[in-house]
Amino acid sequence: MKIIVSNSSNEPIYEQVVNQIKEMIIKGELKEGEALPSIRGLARDLSISVITTKRAYEELEKEGFIETVQGKGSFVALQNKELIKEKKLQIIEEKLSEIVKESRLLGISYDEIEEMLKILFEEE
Structure with a gap:
């Protein structure tokens, strides 16, 4: 560990x-x-x-x-699968929130962020 x-x-x-x-x-x-x-x-x-x-x-x-x-x-401990999923979603929401704040500071539009996400999803 x-x-x-x-x-x-x-x-x-x-x-x-x-x-x-x-x-x-x-x-x-x-x-x-x-x-x-x-x-x-x-x-x-x-x-x-x-x-x-x-x-x-x-x-x-x-x-x-x-x-x-x-x-x-x-x-x-034995984990509740729904609880684990909820915690994973919470982590993603926090990271996306940071991205939204940074994007606004840098003047990057929602459409540009959406395009970046599409590209990243296609690469993985």
Whole structure:
């Protein structure tokens, strides 16, 4: 599991960990039932506090992304397929919102953006 923590980010370290693990789950890089590193192990690997890692895991558990089994560790929770789809759509909406803002700043029209999307979809 590859997580990158930036000390120069405005985002707290535990949130960086939470967001990257969520993204891996949503993208399917971490599968249902897959074991996560131990809190101590992840803290050591990332050179961060055990308390920070524990807070990240607690947040992920609260949001339903992982479940912790006493004495066995933390695992990717069984995911509601509709919830995953909704989260993916939310990510796309956020990225499109950024594109709309940038387009307005640069004076790019809706038709030009639509044409770019058509081209990109045809390339993939």
